[in-house]
Amino acid sequence: TSLTSADKREIGQHFVFGFHGHEISEDVKVLIRDYHVGRVNIILMKRNVQDVKQVHQLVQSLQQLAKESGHPRPLMIGIDQEN
Numbered sequence: 001t002s003l004t005s006a007d008k009r010e011i012g013q014h015f016v017f018g019f020h021g022h023e024i025s026e027d028v029k030v031l032i033r034d035y036h037v038g039r040v041n042i043i044l045m046k047r048n049v050q051d052v053k054q055v056h057q058l059v060q061s062l063q064q065l066a067k068e069s070g071h072p073r074p075l076m077i078g079i080d081q082e083n
Contacts, residue, residue: 005036008036009035012035012036013036013041016041016042016043016078017031017041017042017043018042018043018045018048020048021048022054022058023058024058024065028042028062029065032065032066032069032075036069036070036071042077043077043078043079043080044059044078044079044080044081045079045080046081049081062075062077
C-alpha cells in the first residue's frame with residue numbers, strides 16, 4: 001500500500017521528533033520534506049545545543065527546509081533545556 005501526499009501530511013502532524021547532533025540529521029530532513037512533519041513536531045534537546053549562534057542557525061535551517069518543502073506555515077519548534 002502506498003501513501004498519498006495527504007496521508008503523509010496527516011501522519012506527520014501526529015508526532016514529535018528529536019534528533020542527535022548540532023545540525024539537521026538526514027532522518028529529520030526526510031521527515032520534514034517527505035512526510036510533512038510540522039506544527040509543534042520538532043523538539044530540540046541539550047544534545048542539539050552548543051551556543052546561541054548555533055541554535056539560531058539550526059532553527060533557521062529547519063524553517064528554510066520546511067519552506068522549501070512546501071509547508072504552508074513555519075514549523076513550531078519546542079525545546080527541552082534545563083541547563
